Amino acid sequence: MTGAPFVVLDACVLANFSLCDTLLRFAEPPRLYEPKWSEEIIRETTRTLESKLGWPTSLTAHLQAELRAHFGEAWISGYEPLIPQMTNDEKDRHVLAAAVHGEVPIIVTFNLRHFRSEHLAPWGIRALHPQSFLIEIFRQEESLVITKLEQQAADRSRTLRQLLNILNATAPEFVAIISAAISRK
Numbered sequence: 590m591t592g593a594p595f596v597v598l599d600a601c602v603l604a605n606f607s608l609c610d611t612l613l614r615f616a617e618p619p620r621l622y623e624p625k626w627s628e629e630i631i632r633e634t635t636r637t638l639e640s641k642l643g644w645p646t647s648l649t650a651h652l653q654a655e656l657r658a659h660f661g662e663a664w665i666s667g668y669e670p671l672i673p674q675m676t677n678d679e680k681d682r683h684v685l686a687a688a689v690h691g692e693v694p695i696i697v698t699f700n701l702r703h704f705r706s707e708h709l710a711p712w713g714i715r716a717l718h719p720q721s722f723l724i725e726i727f728r729q730e731e732s733l734v735i736t737k738l739e740q741q742a743a744d745r746s747r748t749l750r751q752l753l754n755i756l757n758a759t760a761p762e763f764v765a766i767i768s769a770a771i772s773r774k
Contacts, residue, residue, distance in 0.1 A: 597693045626663055697717050
């Protein structure tokens, strides 16, 4: 894939650790896409990880430091003046404004109801469920996706099947496609 697309990752996606790990690995060289987010998205992610999932502050601080170290170019700033122009769900207008300001054509989110096409189309942006996004990436770069998943599993001292079982909770259709591709090998 040439010219890896820019993609805003919403906080709900970043707070799902196994999915986030997979998505960020796909953004490491060789890149399948370039991740984007804002300070506000990362603050929202941190709040979720700490208040809902019980992560200690030290761990969320480490995550933020790693994101800055490995994806320093991912941060979008200066979008705040656009927020009042957004017509999507009020709680997620900052996400759409960041995408518009950063000229990012895709938002990956579980909250598709907060990003309806009538609110995105005027800006040339579309929202995708993480599963749909992963399937799109796989269809473009099958062997690289499988290689990156195998590496993720190995790094986590798991088999590929164990990793896929974990991802099945959030992306069952993606896992089914990967499983079918592996069985054809």
